[in-house]
Amino acid sequence: MQRYFVANEQMSDKHVTINSDDAAHITKVMRMQPGDTIVCINQEQRALLCVLESVTLNEVTASIKEELFANTELPISVTIAQGLPKGDKLDFIVQKGTELGAVGFLPFSAARSIVKWDAKKGAKKRERLEKIAKESAEQSYRLMVPTIFTSSSSKQLTELINTFTACVVLAEEKAKANETSAFATQLQELSPGDSLLVIVGPEGGITNEELEEFERAGAKSCGLGPRILRTETASLAALAAISYHYELMR
Structure with a gap:
């Protein structure tokens, strides 16, 4: 599943907004549509499973479905x-x-x-x-x-x-x-x-x-x-x- 890093301000309690190069990647490279799922991670290492709601070249919005808790970082x-x-x-x-x-x-x-x-x-x-x-x-x-x-x-x-x-x-x-x-x-x-x-x-x-x-x-x-x-x-x-x-x- 595709994963995208976002700034804290791009992630609210219910929605995530993705813009610039990542939005273009979702639209042109991955050819995703509303209803497809992605994982978004903010600067506090909060990982969320999200469902796309609207998709354009400049901006993608997604609703938060659930929080993911797998830790993939080294202990040190x-x-x-x-x-x-x-x-x-x-x-x-x-x-x-x-x-x-x-x-x-x-x-x-x-x-x-x-x-x-x-x-x-x-x-x-x-x-x-x-x-x-x-x-x-x-x-x-x-x-x-x-x-x-x-x-x-x-x-x-x-x-x-x-x-x-x-x-x-x-x-x-x-x-x-x-x-x-x-x-x-x-x-x-x-x-x-x-x-x-x-x-x-x-x-x-x-x-x-x-x-x-x-x-x-x-x-x-x-x-x-x-x-x-x-x-x-x-x-x-x-x-x-x-x-x-x-x-x-x-």
């Missing part, structure tokens, strides 16, 4: 801080990371990032990533759309570490040294409702200087096994491990 809030990668890799990371449960993506310019964003390019890229996150959240039955943060520097990222319950840095050297316990230990120390920042370097990895700065700020470096993962794979492996730990290993 995971934000991915991703060193700017080349090409369209960040699109892939956001799309798949959203499916795996991340609540936010924070691109940062690492010392070894080849890609550089100016304000104009960053704003345009962020808008594209927000659209990707929204579509992926709808497809994967999420109750929220992950936040795409404004790109930052490594120094700015360091200053954000203590705003999370915990922070881990996925470090290549730890994988080479066959370190396998730090990540699991960190997950065991977290409780539902806590927040975790996962820092991933770009293609060239994180420099020793960056790693030292992150660790001084409270981050813990760790590996994800003996293999060396590409930058577009690392955060997804971490999210899959988090899902296994909190959702499947029961």
Whole structure:
């Protein structure tokens, strides 16, 4: 069943109003008619089964039939801080990371990032990533759309570490040294409702200087096994491990 995210003000006690691109999607792409059903989710993660009443290209109205209570979010809030990668890799990371449960993506310019964003390019890229996150959240039955943060520097990222319950840095050297316990230990120390920042370097990895700065700020470096993962794979492996730990290993 099609799902659409709406602002709180678009949802009343009895009706939901959908406009702009989503209204056009319902009308032109899905070719829905009055009487068809959809699921609408507001910014407070309230999911409702709705029946379409009127359908136009610019606005769709639906009556609320019942409230849905399935929780599809990870027990902890995971934000991915991703060193700017080349090409369209960040699109892939956001799309798949959203499916795996991340609540936010924070691109940062690492010392070894080849890609550089100016304000104009960053704003345009962020808008594209927000659209990707929204579509992926709808497809994967999420109750929220992950936040795409404004790109930052490594120094700015360091200053954000203590705003999370915990922070881990996925470090290549730890994988080479066959370190396998730090990540699991960190997950065991977290409780539902806590927040975790996962820092991933770009293609060239994180420099020793960056790693030292992150660790001084409270981050813990760790590996994800003996293999060396590409930058577009690392955060997804971490999210899959988090899902296994909190959702499947029961």
